[in-house]
Amino acid sequence: MKFILKRLLTMLLTIWVITTLTFVIMHTIPGDPFSSDSDVLPEEVLNNMRAKFNLDKPLPVQYVLYLKNLASFDLGPSIESETRSVNTLIAEGLPVSALLGFQALVIAIVSGLLLGIIASLFHNRTIDYAAMTIAILGISVPSFILAPLLIKFFAVQWGMLPVASWGTWKHTILPSVALAAGPLAIIARFTRSSMLEVLKQNYMKTADAKGLGAAGIVIKHGIRNAIIPVVSFMGPLVAHLLTGTFVIEKIFAIPGLGKYFVDSIFNRDYPVILGTTIFFSVILIVTLFLIDLSYRLIDPRIKLSSRGD
């Protein structure tokens, strides 16, 4: 209990540091949300707009105002889209990105684990080499190359799936696969090397000697011990996949979260930059925390210490 409390406090502190740093960096970048309008609109109008979004106040005041709103989970208005707030943007984009990310995650974990385990069981045989070739290919081909290829063949040539955009479940298949390829390959390689390590252990021989079936040995003794390195890799992965990836969303014209983040930086849309950054950090930190907790479930020998890292 004490561990969890301490951890929660550190998480809050980290988010505060990230917020502050992002705030400082983003205001150091020259220009403001209205600098691109400065030739079109008269000076008074611009000043009125700045006043509306509190941009005329000194930075420390803006900072305190932002933190105050943040404390009540209000991420402020989006300057670029005028009528919508950052909370609305996230509420609209998240389900899309999260659905894609979740599907990609399931594909990557299930096939990655399977591929890795099979490769380790057939160590140095053809199946092993085939599985690892797939894995290395998955790491080698960047998503912005894989995605157009998928579109070209599955959508244009064979007409099996829609080319792009968002609508039915069919629209989600290609982007999910494109998102999953890289992580799948990494998970497969982690799993393989970690399984190879575990398979050498004496307790595996013991399990074999006491007459446990092959499947039982692999599932009960092998996977459970081999999965820890895989799990620690998954923290950042989960956060990245759930909050949308810009490249895939751009290629498939998907209205997810990734787009807002990149666009907002270009537009100097301060509230959206801060809002999406904080949102991403919260997801990342919470996932890392959950993963630390899950270590305990996977391997009871691991003690949770409040000293972190």
Added chain:
Amino acid sequence: MLEKASHDSLFRPLEKGRLKKEEIRRPSVSQAKESFRRVLKNKLAVTGAVILLFILFFAIFGPKMVPYSYSDQSLASGNLAPDGKHWFGTDDLGRDMWARTWYGARISLTIGVAAALIDLVIGLLVGGISGYMAGRGKLGDRIDNGLMRIVEILYSIPYLLVVILLLVVMKPGLWTIVIALSITGWVSMARVVRGQILQIKQQEFVAAAQKLGTPHGTIILKHLFPNMLGIIIVNLTFTIPNAIFAEAFLSFIGLGVQAPIASWGTMANDALGVILSGQWWRLFFPGFLISLTMFAFNVFGDGLQDALDPHQVKD
């Protein structure tokens, strides 16, 4: 019967002194030589190395093999499919894709190698100091803690924000991108180095050196560093492709090298719009080469990792 017969005929007492008991039968091989031999035995790793040499060769000499430069435009010969004149075809502005692709290889490889080397130097320094100072009194722990907090914070601020800040403040170009990539990129190298040092300095030979009064510098250079070399080299073979990836990503969102300079990332990005209209060569050549380079670095790195592992049995 049989047993007795074989016993008599097959076994003879050994003459004294005919076999030297403690003779060293194989020449003593240094770790480096042994690792090199093991890499050569790994076919996949050798393939990777050969591919890398090929790409390097064409990056150096490729652009000079054709009479076009990477920026020569000729609208009359735009969007040509590969043929005898334009080996990789041309893009929409009529620029020769062969020249652009190999010129892009130069840019991408330069960015990859330069960013990885900067990461390495900073990562070694920070990770080394942090790991060496940890557990060395109150001051040492404080230094270690401070450096690691900096690392954690750098880890969590969105790196795109930092990159854009830099690109706005500095002039866009090759070296700005290198700096932008390495400003956050050294973090993982620092963590790896620190972890390694923490582990190695627990071992007996370091304690022995310390008891003998060896100065800190010598311990670091002669005892810690050689033991980490393997993992550092392997890490390097993974950071170079990562940097190439990152550059391609930056180019993809329009923050990479500026036209008319080409990199594989910008070329792939330019090709996205036309892939559906059948100009496959626009995406294929840069895309294929990025993938091939990644593949080569990965298998070569894997081979090195196995070969440099001192726990592997000599066979």
